[in-house]
Amino acid sequence: MADIRTVSRYVKALLDLAVEKKVLDQVHSDMLLFSSVCNSNNDFVLMLNSPIIKHNKKREILEVLFKGKVNALTLSMFDIITRKNREPLLPGISKEFHNAYNKVKNVSKATVTTTTKLDPALKAEFEKMAKTLTSRESIELIEKIDKEMIGGFVLNVGDKQIDASIKNKLKSLKVKFSHNPFIKEI
Numbered sequence: 001m002a003d004i005r006t007v008s009r010y011v012k013a014l015l016d017l018a019v020e021k022k023v024l025d026q027v028h029s030d031m032l033l034f035s036s037v038c039n040s041n042n043d044f045v046l047m048l049n050s051p052i053i054k055h056n057k058k059r060e061i062l063e064v065l066f067k068g069k070v071n072a073l074t075l076s077m078f079d080i081i082t083r084k085n086r087e088p089l090l091p092g093i094s095k096e097f098h099n100a101y102n103k104v105k106n107v108s109k110a111t112v113t114t115t116t117k118l119d120p121a122l123k124a125e126f127e128k129m130a131k132t133l134t135s136r137e138s139i140e141l142i143e144k145i146d147k148e149m150i151g152g153f154v155l156n157v158g159d160k161q162i163d164a165s166i167k168n169k170l171k172s173l174k175v176k177f178s179h180n181p182f183i184k185e186i
């Protein structure tokens with residue numbers, strides 16, 4: 001619980017500073033880069049969480065990896081967090097910064113689940129559908145693949161869901177057929 005509060009405080013501070021210095025988009029791309037490094041390299045996350053590795057060594061590693069690739073504000077935030085001995089919070093900060101950025105830019109998240117990867121034309125159709133459901137200008141479409149769906153799609157936008165999957169239609173048919181009006185129920 002305390003980690004969530006701490007992460008949100010760091011995110012708010014970084015967001016406010018980025019807006020003030022007019023580098024919000026750059027810092028957002030830096031946080032996406034950091035998040036992708038965390039997602040693709042488990043050893044990097046383990047290094048951040050390790051109590052054995054000294055904090056100044058972690059700061060050096062972060063500087064070597066990201067110096068020249070990220071904004072100076074992002075690098076200074078890494079420096080502050082390592083000086084405070086809170087490196088394990090960095091992956092959470094990068095993920096939460098993305099959510100806070102979406103709130104500031106009025107971007108809504110939509111998740112579409114299909115049986116195969118979407119082509120660009122179909123992806124644009126789903127984005128258009130999600131925009132009409134939310135009445136927002138920007139949509140971040142997250143694709144998920146579920147082979148057990150058989151076919152169709154499930155679109156989730158906020159608290160709304162459109163389930164046009166064959167799996168759902170088969171389930172509703174099964175329920176309909178289970179209530180046979182010609183068989184007397186006890």
